[in-house]
Amino acid sequence: MKQWYLVQDVRWCHDCNNCLMSCKDEFVGNDWPGYTKPQPRHGHRWVNVLRRERGRYARNDYIYLATTCQHCEDAPCEAAGKGAVYRREDGIVMIDQEKAKGNKDLVDSCPYGAIYYNEEEDVAQKCTMCSHLLDDPDWTPGVPRCVHSCPTESLKAFYIEPEEMEAMIESENLEVFHPEYGTKPHVFYKNLFMFTKNFVAGGVTKNKNGVDDCVENATAILKDAKGNIVEVQKTNFFGDFKFDGLDDGDYVLELNVEGEEKKIDVKIEGKSLNLDYIAF
Structure with missing residues (x-):
């Protein structure tokens, strides 16, 4: 019933x-x-x-x-x-x-x-x-x-x-x-x-003519400890990205700005992370 x-x-x-x-x-x-x-x-x-x-x-x-x-x-x-x-x-x-x-x-x-x-x-x-x-x-x-x-x-x-x-x-x-x-x-x-899980967020900037500016449409890839892709995003107008719904564990963040790449190790341990701005 x-x-x-x-x-x-x-x-x-x-x-x-x-x-x-x-x-x-x-x-x-x-x-x-x-x-x-x-x-x-x-x-x-x-x-x-x-x-x-x-x-x-x-x-x-x-x-x-x-x-x-x-x-x-x-x-x-x-x-x-x-x-x-x-x-x-x-x-x-x-x-x-x-x-x-x-x-x-x-x-x-x-x-x-x-x-x-x-x-x-x-x-x-x-x-x-x-x-x-x-x-x-x-x-x-x-x-x-x-x-x-x-x-x-x-x-x-x-x-x-x-x-x-x-x-x-x-x-x-x-x-x-x-x-x-x-x-x-x-x-x-x-x-x-x-409420129950966490995120990793940050922003991407690039120095242009001596000024750090936000990078829109930069590629952000989050991978787990085994190298599997969790999610792929493009940064927004403010250069920001945010990967949410993450369990505790080790991750690798890969960023690509106009062919230039950076890799950042990320560890989620019971709290969400703000990586601040990442400069290229």
């Missing part, structure tokens, strides 16, 4: 935190019987925007990843819940607020850190994907509050058959965060490499 899925295009998140604030607006001080107790005003981030800076000025970027309960098919919290955590037929994972009372182990059971403990209510809580709204036929937006409030449409929700989702995953190159957890999340990301 149809399932609910969340998809974020990392490229379009600008850290406005509308998703977080709309979640707060919906749940802080509001009791939704059968779904969840009121969310505390402080301490809980059912939608948590992670931040990462890559590179070094002026070739740097800031990437934001909206994380929430991943609504996993193989949810570790379900086993830790001792009957208090269950998956609805539409794929949304819920915590029964009565059965879960006093069970603080639920917080540590989530590898994504998406479960919080409400000391006042003595119960674990998390994102419900606004299921109380999705179950309401009068809720005309038809999507969770976080999705409805996203100004760039970085966040989207889909209620589709699993086969349709599989097709979308393939066509849009969607990925899950921390696939090594093996939990089969219902939250997917486009352009996830911008």
